Amino acid sequence: MVCVLYDDPISGYPTDYARDDVPLISRYPDGQSVPSPKEIDFTPGQLLGSVSGELGLRGYLEAAGHTLVVTSDKDDADSAFERELVDADVVISQPFWPAYLTAERIAKAPALKLALTAGIGSDHVDLQAAIERNVTVAEVTYCNSVSVAEHVVMMILGLVRNYIPSHDWVRKGGWNIADCVTRSYDVEGMHVGTVAAGRIGLAVLRRLKPFDMPLHYFDRHRLSQDVETELNLTWHDTVEDMVAVCDVVTINCPLHPETENLFDEAMLGKMKRGAYLVNTARGKIVDRDAVVRALESGQLAGYAGDVWFPQPAPADHPWRTMPNEGMTPHISGTSLSAQARYAAGVREVLECFFEGRPIRDEYLIVQGGALAGTGAHSYSAGNATAGSEAAARFRRTGGGEVSE
Structure with a gap:
């Protein structure tokens, strides 16, 4: 063994x-x-x-x-x-x-x-x-589905509230309030959508409901009417339709040939300018270099990821140094x-x-x-x-x- x-x-x-x-x-x-x-x-x-x-x-x-x-x-x-x-x-x-x-x-x-x-x-x-x-x-x-869902919520708040750069100012000995808040917003009222609403995606939606954020989801297996009503969810039959209306998108689907490079240049271009993308699923679900370009151009306001490809990522991986990121090594689960x-x-x-x-x-x-089993349902x-x-x-x- x-x-x-x-x-x-x-x-x-x-x-x-x-x-x-x-x-x-x-x-x-x-x-x-x-x-x-x-x-x-x-x-x-x-x-x-x-x-x-x-x-x-x-x-x-x-x-x-x-x-x-x-x-x-x-x-x-x-x-x-x-x-x-x-x-x-x-x-x-x-x-x-x-x-x-x-x-x-x-x-x-x-x-x-x-x-x-x-x-x-x-x-x-x-x-x-x-x-x-x-x-x-x-x-x-x-x-560890709930563990990952908690990490997703933390990353959303960290990006939108500009937490990491603000914390860095404190560590540097500063009190730079204006520098901190020029990229800080409230999540209240923002539309958030999850790509997949399985165990992790649904746990994320449940944890975000108290934040008064309109909730959206895409999944090839639609949730029950009872769950949609309970959480006031809007279902979308394509990812493209969902990302066009969301301020925050979180990826919670498994990686397999159908989802590899799902978030490429074209998909990122369909998102609202200044949207945030959180990925705790798998690094290969997004196009590595397209994410970097979207952050540099301002198409994305922030990207937080807990997953990379390959893992461990080489020291010169561009996600380590791209702007407005909230990356962690794969620790969420x-x-x-x-x-x-x-x-x-x-x-x-x-x-x-x-x-x-x-x-x-x-x-x-x-x-x-x-x-x-689960493979037949999800892969x-x-x-x-x-x-x-x-x-x-x-x-x-x-x-x-x-x-x-």
Whole structure:
């Protein structure tokens, strides 16, 4: 078993935490139960998503006679991931630090039976190749949907209220009120729309309703009349129709061939001048350079993203330096609260896999040579991993040499 996780903190794996616990929930808003493995070998609230955290899996797997290799070295041809892949029965990866399972890599792994995402989003797997090779693809659906929705709301407020530049003035020792407010507005009365209203998109809409913002959505699966009435939603049958009337657009759809480069030059040109775009879905859903040009021209007033392509992004990625941005590394879905759920979900899937029990339908993306479960509802067959080899440039361009 090969598990690819992000690096430990540069100050070392934590020995204590800011809080003594995290709130525990039993069910998600739609009634789905949280992950329910037979047991866990970690304390919720610990850092589990980094290399030393190991998702709390080592004791369980080694007691069952399995070999677990955990690494953050995933991209170069001579990486630890490449070396271990040839013997792997199971690959566990994250959306935040993805081990891209291209068709070429899947072909190098003759024993591979399960590609498991510790989190949500399996676009780092070539789904077409997994279908053809009969590899099961699974993820821990809903484990961090609310975590991401909270991050979206934070980013919307941060952009519209010009929070980050204002905070920077304080850190510089200034009191530059005029500089801060010349790009600061109220969200009240602004029209906001989400591309997709699934678990994350709907959670965003629910959290924005109290801000008195007219709410819009596009989704190929229309919500019920009851939900539309409850939240006073306007449904649009095309993305183009929705973005034309919105001051804020948030992208909450999965990446697959139908959504890749959805927000290209033409789509950005259909948005209102001075609109804000928030993307916590996947970096490849937007055209990287078109976003930069839209910010430089003023077509977009701001762009906040938690997702890049590839991940990790090279140090010279233009989104690191473009104007009026609110970028973060891919952290929205890996809060310590969310980690407890996605680590437990990985354990649950592995228990089912090893014991020959069915994996929850909501966790399945590909099974039996076809899209399955959530995959059949939300994805399309094909490949969205093209270009992922550029992730190897992260360390070569200095991205792995960050210091405090």
